[in-house]
Amino acid sequence: MRIARITSIICALAIALTVGAGIVARADAPSASATELKDASSKAPATTTLAAGDPGGSLTGTISDVPVGDAKTGLTLGDVANQVGQNKVGINFTWTLLCGFLVMFMQAGFAMVESGLCRVKNANHTYMMNFFVYGCGLFAYWIVGFAIQMGGAAGNGNLGGLQPLIGEHMWNLFGTNWGIFGQSGMFLAGHTYDVGVMVIFLFQMVFMDTALTIVTGACAERWKFLTFSVSSVLMGAFTYPLFANWAWGGGWLAQLGVNAGLGKGYADFAGSGVVHSVGGVTALAVALIIGPRIGKFNRDGSANAIIGHDISAVLIGCFILAFGWFGFNPGSTLGASAAGCLRIGSVAVNTMLAGCTGTFGALLYMWSLKGKPDASMSANGLLAGLVAITAPSGFVNPISSAIIGLIAGVLVCLSVSFVENTLKVDDPVGAISVHGACGLWGVLSVGLFADGTSNYGGAWNGVSGSVTGLFYGDASQLVAQLVGISTLVGFVFGFSYALNWVLDIFIGHRVSAETEVAGLDLPEMGQLGYPEFVFAQESEVMTAAPRVVLA
Amino acid sequence: MAATKAQGRAFTLFMVGLTGATAGIALFSSGIGKMALAVGLIAFAISFVSFLKMKPLEGRVALGAQPAVMKLIGLASALLGWVVVLIGLHLSASVSGRMVTTLLGFAISLVGVLVILPIASNKNAIWKA
Numbered sequence: 001m002r003i004a005r006i007t008s009i010i011c012a013l014a015i016a017l018t019v020g021a022g023i024v025a026r027a028d029a030p031s032a033s034a035t036e037l038k039d040a041s042s043k044a045p046a047t048t049t050l051a052a053g054d055p056g057g058s059l060t061g062t063i064s065d066v067p068v069g070d071a072k073t074g075l076t077l078g079d080v081a082n083q084v085g086q087n088k089v090g091i092n093f094t095w096t097l098l099c100g101f102l103v104m105f106m107q108a109g110f111a112m113v114e115s116g117l118c119r120v121k122n123a124n125h126t127y128m129m130n131f132f133v134y135g136c137g138l139f140a141y142w143i144v145g146f147a148i149q150m151g152g153a154a155g156n157g158n159l160g161g162l163q164p165l166i167g168e169h170m171w172n173l174f175g176t177n178w179g180i181f182g183q184s185g186m187f188l189a190g191h192t193y194d195v196g197v198m199v200i201f202l203f204q205m206v207f208m209d210t211a212l213t214i215v216t217g218a219c220a221e222r223w224k225f226l227t228f229s230v231s232s233v234l235m236g237a238f239t240y241p242l243f244a245n246w247a248w249g250g251g252w253l254a255q256l257g258v259n260a261g262l263g264k265g266y267a268d269f270a271g272s273g274v275v276h277s278v279g280g281v282t283a284l285a286v287a288l289i290i291g292p293r294i295g296k297f298n299r300d301g302s303a304n305a306i307i308g309h310d311i312s313a314v315l316i317g318c319f320i321l322a323f324g325w326f327g328f329n330p331g332s333t334l335g336a337s338a339a340g341c342l343r344i345g346s347v348a349v350n351t352m353l354a355g356c357t358g359t360f361g362a363l364l365y366m367w368s369l370k371g372k373p374d375a376s377m378s379a380n381g382l383l384a385g386l387v388a389i390t391a392p393s394g395f396v397n398p399i400s401s402a403i404i405g406l407i408a409g410v411l412v413c414l415s416v417s418f419v420e421n422t423l424k425v426d427d428p429v430g431a432i433s434v435h436g437a438c439g440l441w442g443v444l445s446v447g448l449f450a451d452g453t454s455n456y457g458g459a460w461n462g463v464s465g466s467v468t469g470l471f472y473g474d475a476s477q478l479v480a481q482l483v484g485i486s487t488l489v490g491f492v493f494g495f496s497y498a499l500n501w502v503l504d505i506f507i508g509h510r511v512s513a514e515t516e517v518a519g520l521d522l523p524e525m526g527q528l529g530y531p532e533f534v535f536a537q538e539s540e541v542m543t544a545a546p547r548v549v550l551a
Numbered sequence: 552m553a554a555t556k557a558q559g560r561a562f563t564l565f566m567v568g569l570t571g572a573t574a575g576i577a578l579f580s581s582g583i584g585k586m587a588l589a590v591g592l593i594a595f596a597i598s599f600v601s602f603l604k605m606k607p608l609e610g611r612v613a614l615g616a617q618p619a620v621m622k623l624i625g626l627a628s629a630l631l632g633w634v635v636v637l638i639g640l641h642l643s644a645s646v647s648g649r650m651v652t653t654l655l656g657f658a659i660s661l662v663g664v665l666v667i668l669p670i671a672s673n674k675n676a677i678w679k680a
Contacts, residue, residue, distance in 0.1 A: 139566075144573040174641050186577040224609075226558045226602075230565060237569070260640055262649070284664070288672045291614040297678040423669040424676070476646045482653045483636055490633025490660040497626055497668070507602040512610030515553050523553030 033077045037063070041075060092158045092335030093199050095344075099331025100199075103206040106324030107134050107213060112317025113383075114217040115529075117308035117376060117429045119538075121519025122221045123529030129216040129223070133232050137209040140236035144186055145208065146201055149241035151182020153200075153249045157457070158335035160196040168250050176259045178252035181245050203331065204248075207275050208240050210328075214279025217429035218287045219509070221306075222294075222516050225524045227507045231286065231500055239499065240278055243492050247274045253487065256480045257463035263477030264468075265461035266484040267450070269347075270332035272391030272442025277488045280436020284425065285497040290509040292426030294516055295539075303420050306428065311375050318379040322355050325386045329393040333456070340456035343394065350393045351386065354405030358385015361409020376430075377413055383434045384412035388442040395450035395467045404445045408438045440485050445469075447478030553609075561601035568595030615675030622671045628663025632656040 044064040054060045066083045068075050111130035118126045137145075152168020155161065167183035185192040188201060212232050216223070246253040247268050257265035268274050297303055308314065329351045330344040362381020366374040385405030389396075392404060415433035419425050425432070452468035454460075460467050468474040503509065510516075515523040522528060568591050575588025639652020673679075 140569070143570055144576075147577075186573060189577065222613075225554055226562055229562055230602075233566070233569065237573075256640075260649075261644075262646075281664075288668050289617075291672065291676065292678065294613045294677075297676070299679060301678075423665065424673045425669060475650070479646055479649050479653060482650070482657065483640070486633055486636040486653055486657045486660060489657065489664060490629050490631075490636065493660075493664055494626055494629040494633070497629070501622065501626075506599050506606070508606050508609065508612065510612040510614055511553065513613040514610055516613060520553075525554070 037075050037077070037080070088335075088337045089158075089160045089196075091337040092341075093195075095336040096159065096199050096203050096331060096334050099327035100203040100206050102324050102327025103203075103210065103331065106206075106210060106321050106328070107131075109317045109320030109324060110210075110213045110217070112313040112320065113379065114213075114220055114317075114429050116310040116313030116317060117217075118220050119306065119519070120309035120530055120533060120535060121521055121528075123309060123521065124525045124527055125225065125520035125529075126216070126220050127529065128225070128525055129220070129228055130213055132229065133212045133216055134209055136229055136232040137212045137236035138205060140233045141205050141208050141241070142187065142201075143237070145237045145241040146188070146204065147183060147185040147241075148181045148238070149208075149244040149249045150200060150204060151184040151186075151249070152179060152245070152251075153182065156196075156200070156334060158333075158338045158341070159199055162194075162196050162200060164191045164194045164197055165200075168245075178259065179245070179250045179255060180252065181242060182249050200334070203334070204244070207271055207328075208236055208244070210271075211240050211275045211279035211282075212236055214276065214431050214435045215283045215286055217431035218283035218427045219290050220428045221520065222290060222510050223286075224507070224509060224511050225520075227503055227509045230507060231503055231509075234499060234503075235282060235496070239282060239492065239496055240274075242495075243278050243487070244274050246487070247484065253480075253484055254461045256483060257461050261476065262480035262483070263447075263474055264459075264463045264465065264480075266480050267395065267446050267460060267467045267477070268391045268443060268484065269394035269446075270329045270390045272387060272389075272439045273484055273488055276387045276390060276435040276439030277443065277485075278492055280432055280434070280439050281488055281493040282496040282500075283427070284419075284432045284436055285493055286500050286509065287425050287427055287432065288497070289500055289504050292424070293428070294513065296426045297424060301424065308376065308428075314376060314379050318382050322382060322386060325351050325355070325390075329390055332394065339458065340454060343454060343456075346398070347393045349398055350396060350401035351389055353398055353401045354385040354389030354393075354408070355382050356385070357402045357405035358382055358388070358409035358412075361385070361406045361411075362413055363409075365410050365413045377416070380412050380416070380430045380434050381409040384408040384438040387435055387438040388445065390439075391442040392446045392449055394456075395446055395454050395469075397451050397453070400445075400449035400451065404442070404449060407445075408441055411441055412438055440488065443481050443485055443488075444478075447481035450474075450477065555605075557601070557605055561598050561605065564594050564601065565598035568592065568598055571595075613677050615677050615680075617671050618674050621667060621674065625663045625667035625671055628667055629660045630663075632658070632660025632663065635659055 040063045044062045045059045050059060066079055069079050111127050114130060115123050115126040150165055154163050154165045165184050168179045169181050169183055170177040171180050212235055245251040247266055253266035255265055256262040295304060326348055330347045333341045333344055335341045336344055359378055359382040363373045363378040366377045385408045388404050388408035389401055412433050415437040416430045419427055419432050448469045448471055450467040450469035452466045452472050454466045458464060468477060470478045511520060571587050571591025572595060575584050575591050578584030635656030636653050639649060639656060642652060643649050
């Protein structure tokens with residue numbers, strides 16, 4: 001007892017001495033630097049000098065521009081340090097917001113690609129789905145989705161800490177706490193009315209909307225606008241945010257490293273899984289429920305090609321998407337001035353390369369095996385490469401990026417054929433293959449190709465070290481990625497299927513056969529996309545509704 | 552029948568219901584929160600009743616009946632595979648053991664998603680007629 005008391009007194013003395021030394025050191029520092037600061041202030045260009053103009057830019061941005069906390073004491077080291085901190089966060093805010101704006105512009109690309117691949121009689125309807133999905137998703141995400149996804153994601157130093165986002169709901173299973181959903185931030189009200197929270201909201205919101213717009217492509221030309229609207233709102237409110245919380249909001253997938261010793265937990269840098277696979281598997285779920293378009297399949301099960309109306313829109317839309325992807329992937333560092341953030345250059349180059357090799361993969365596959373460098377599949381190849389590199393872009397080197405993109409370019413061709421000819425699922429734009437299949441490939445590729453050189457603050461998902469895949473020595477990371485893939489295929493698909501099945505019972509996903517044959521523009525939207533066009537007559541199989549429907 | 556005023560009103564009610572219900576959850580500790588939740592849920596329910604009433608008016612669709620039991624089995628298989636993956640994480644502590652259980656669960660999910668549900672979807676497909 002006495003020994004313990006003596007020990008505690010010694011410890012207390014040691015702490016007091018340490019703190020005291022710190023205080024003395026801190027007290028000394030400003031006095032030592034005060035002279036230097038005063039000296040630098042005196043050397044700053046005078047107002048009269050600046051009034052003459054600064055064409056070379058060497059006089060603008062000096063010590064005079066650092067705000068002073070207290071006019072009486074003048075500029076202190078504390079003022080300078082505060083300005084440095086604010087500069088860091090300011091750079092990161094600017095970077096993240098600008099990248100978010102780029103991602104938002106991808107909606108235009110999606111609209112052009114999807115509409116271009118549809119028939120002219122459905123152009124207005126397809127454009128409108130891509131337009132309105134933005135509003136549906138944004139509103140749903142604002143009222144509840146963001147809170148579910150990021151409501152427990154406090155702790156990001158790049159954006160000032162995001163401390164108001166403390167509220168991850170945990171379940172204790174097998175003696176371990178697992179994050180299930182966030183709870184702070186509904187309506188961005190109360191303590192989440194915060195500058196950092198606004199930045200992360202905008203950035204995450206545009207990602208969510210990308211996932212939602214994937215579904216509209218797979219269900220185009222037969223999806224009732226009402227059911228599309230309700231389904232999109234519910235996806236933005238619940239389906240997407242739930243998985244995004246598990247992967248990015250501090251949920252159980254992110255905790256696989258800390259809680260289960262699987263690598264650095266599920267790693268998805270910019271969303272091959274969170275964004276594209278969630279959109280892709282949901283697209284498959286709805287496409288299974290809604291069924292193929294009239295005339296897509298013949299009685300013997302063979303498929304008819306239903307050609308889109310505007311290949312120029314498709315290709316220009318793809319370039320808009322590729323441009324927006326520079327916001328998607330490099331923006332996912334959530335900063336340009338913090339540990340590891342200078343990797344934005346390699347993230348951007350990886351993105352570029354994978355898109356390039358994805359195009360090559362699809363184009364060469366189609367040209368070699370089908371005889372023509374098919375434009376729509378080449379476009380899908382570019383997107384496939386970009387989708388696949390989205391998850392690994394922050395963890396792999398350029399050579400791996402090129403390989404990942406090339407494989408995705410071939411995979412998308414094989415997957416489109418499999419979905420159409422084996423599953424007999426009608427996907428007018430290839431969304432299930434581009435985003436679903438290649439998204440899952442991207443998630444898997446992190447577990448294979450991550451080279452262990454990335455360093456985002458010395459840890460990922462709370463586990464020290466860099467994300468390292470199987471080819472660089474960590475097989476456990478591959479297991480974490482496979483758990484994520486299984487969750488996407490098992491849970492996210494199942495949840496989406498059940499939700500949309502209920503909507504099918506109450507509302508019905510599909511427009512009437514009569515509307516479908518006429519084209520959705522007039523019956524659903526009240527206006528043709530191209531009112532002055534003379535429509536070409538479609539073949540009998542496309543216009544004659546099957547006997548069983550009209551009998 | 553295609554898009555109508557009734558659909559527009561029902562969707563408006565759906566949005567009002569969802570907004571009210573979520574606002575109610577956000578403010579649940581207060582009296583106004585509980586009231587907003589109740590009003591929101593009622594509006595939500597009415598919107599779904601409206602959807603259901605409108606459905607028969609919208610004409611026949613080019614889609615054959617999809618067998619519900621087979622759809623349920625496919626859905627259950629997809630979810631079961633995921634549960635197997637989760638349980639597998641606790642059954643084994645080794646990387647190889649977890650890899651095996653994860654791949655097993657993934658395969659079960661794939662059977663549901665890529666085999667059973669497409670068969671259910673195309674069982675009475677209109678193009679076969």
